[in-house]
C-alpha cells in the first residue's frame with residue numbers, strides 16, 4: 001500500500017498524470033471515487049485527433065493509464081501526513097504516497113430555486129447524456145449559456161427532444177462554433193431570463209421564469225429542466241493538507257502545477273487555471289506528473 005504518487009481523481013487530468021508518472025518509472029495509484037464530468041459530455045469536437053463522446057474518450061484514457069498505474073475504485077475520504085508520507089484514507093483502505101496529485105475536478109452548480117431538489121430525477125437533471133433519452137419527443141428547457149448548456153441543448157435536440165435554451169443574459173458565453181451549431185438547428189433561446197421555481201405534482205410540469213427586462217414572471221409548460229450553470233471545484237480534501245485556494249475555492253498552482261505544499265500538485269478543473277478544457281486538463285496532468293517526478297528525484 002506504499003506508492004510514489006497517489007492521483008486523486010480519474011478524469012483527463014488524473015489519467016494523464018498517471019500515464020506520465022508511470023512512464024517516469026514511478027509507482028502510481030489512481031483513485032476513482034466517482035465518474036469524471038467528462039463521462040457526461042455528449043460530444044467532444046475540440047480535442048485534437050478525437051471526435052466522439054466524452055465517455056468514449058475517457059474509456060480510452062483509462063485503458064491507456066492502466067498500463068502504467070494501479071486503479072482503485074474507492075472514494076478518498078481523508079488525507080493527512082505521517083512523517084514524510086502522505087496518508088490517503090478511502091472508504092475501505094489506507095494508502096501511503098510520497099507525493100499527491102489532486103485531479104478532483106468539479107461538480108455541477110445548483111440554481112438554488114424551489115422545486116430543483118424536489119424534482120431531481122423526476123424532470124430535473126444535471127446530465128443530458130444520462131437522462132436525455134427519457135425526454136425524447138418531450139419539451140425540455142436547458143438552463144445556462146456556457147459550453148455545457150449549449151452542448152447539452154444540441155445533444156437533446158439531436159435525440160429528438162423539443163428543446164429551448166434559457167439564458168440570463170442576451171449573449172451566450174459558449175464558444176462561437178457551438179453557438180453556430182445551436183442556431184443552425186433553430187433551437188430557440190429565451191434571453192435575459194432566470195428560473196424562479198420548478199413546479200409539478202408527481203413530476204415536472206412547468207417552470208416559472210422571470211424576464212429581467214420586462215421585470216415579470218411567466219410560465220413555460222415543460223417535462224424536463226436540464227441545469228447547466230457551471231461547476232463548483234472539489235477541493236476540500238486538498239485544503240485538509242493546507243493547500244491554498246482562491247476566493248472561489250480553486251486550488252492555487254504555479255506554472256509547474258505545484259501547490260504551496262511541497263509534494264502536493266494539482267491538475268485540471270480543480271485548479272485556478274483560466275481555461276477548463278479536456279486538452280488543458282491533460283496538459284496540466286502531464287506537467288503535474290513531471291513536477292512530482294522532479295520532487296521525488298531531489299528528495
Ligand code: NAP
Nearest residue numbers: 111144145146147148149151168169173228229230231276
Ligand atoms: P460556465 O462556462 O461557467 O458557464 C455557466 C453558464 O451558466 C454561464 O452562461 C452563466 O451565465 C450561467 N449561470 C451561472 N449561474 C447561473 C444562475 N444562477 N442562473 C442562470 N444562469 C447561470 O460553465 P460550463 O458551461 O459548465 O463550462 C465549464 C467549463 O467547462 C468551461 O470552461 C467550458 O469551456 C468547459 N466545457 C467545455 C466543453 C467543450 O469544449 N466541448 C464542453 C463543456 C464544458 P453568464 O454567462 O451570465 O455568466
